[in-house]
Amino acid sequence: MLTRKQHELLCFIHDKLAESGVSPSFEEMKDALDLKSKSGVHRLISALEERQFIRRLPNRARALEIVRMPEAAERKAAPAPKVQVPVAANENVLEIPLHGRIAAGAPIEALEGQSSLSVPAALLGPGEHYALEVAGDSMVEAGILDGDYALIRRVESARDGQIVVALVDDAEATLKYFRREGAMVRLDPANRAYDAQRYTPDRVRVQGCLAGLLRRY
Numbered sequence: 248m249l250t251r252k253q254h255e256l257l258c259f260i261h262d263k264l265a266e267s268g269v270s271p272s273f274e275e276m277k278d279a280l281d282l283k284s285k286s287g288v289h290r291l292i293s294a295l296e297e298r299q300f301i302r303r304l305p306n307r308a309r310a311l312e313i314v315r316m317p318e319a320a321e322r323k324a325a326p327a328p329k330v331q332v333p334v335a336a337n338e339n340v341l342e343i344p345l346h347g348r349i350a351a352g353a354p355i356e357a358l359e360g361q362s363s364l365s366v367p368a369a370l371l372g373p374g375e376h377y378a379l380e381v382a383g384d385s386m387v388e389a390g391i392l393d394g395d396y397a398l399i400r401r402v403e404s405a406r407d408g409q410i411v412v413a414l415v416d417d418a419e420a421t422l423k424y425f426r427r428e429g430a431m432v433r434l435d436p437a438n439r440a441y442d443a444q445r446y447t448p449d450r451v452r453v454q455g456c457l458a459g460l461l462r463r464y
Contacts, residue, residue: 349379399455
């Protein structure tokens, strides 16, 4: 099972290879993971190599190859991007649309309401966002609890391992890990009590990726 930093580094290398075909430098990896020295990167690389997630290509500088990405159980070890904060009256807040409840268990209807949610501006990055109230417990091992507000950045595609809002058959929405499995799309929970859901790609539309969580106390 990967640690959070190992998982972050593997995803960073994967994305850089997909983007440019060249693995990132140790300096880039250090900065991306906010590490103090390159020695930390070396330890993470060695750990990933020992676990056979990556391979160093001989006689080539900056040559790393992804052997495999984590399976569902290993991805659960990496927490979802999340921030747990109370909403204070004096914070700089933005109003974003609140579109009903999103299932973190079996899919439920995607509700398009007219409500809004006040969100600290610091929690939102670039792009268009909306919020969904989490219903269910199938993502608890990713730190996503029933009653949390999932902050979603609108996108129409996702890479393996991201937590997404997936609209199934244009009728039901669910919050799950996204993964391609051969000719199928697999939506993985983060709770061992739940099974993965498999669909043909034409049945699933990505409606956004998880950007953070808001939890009121």
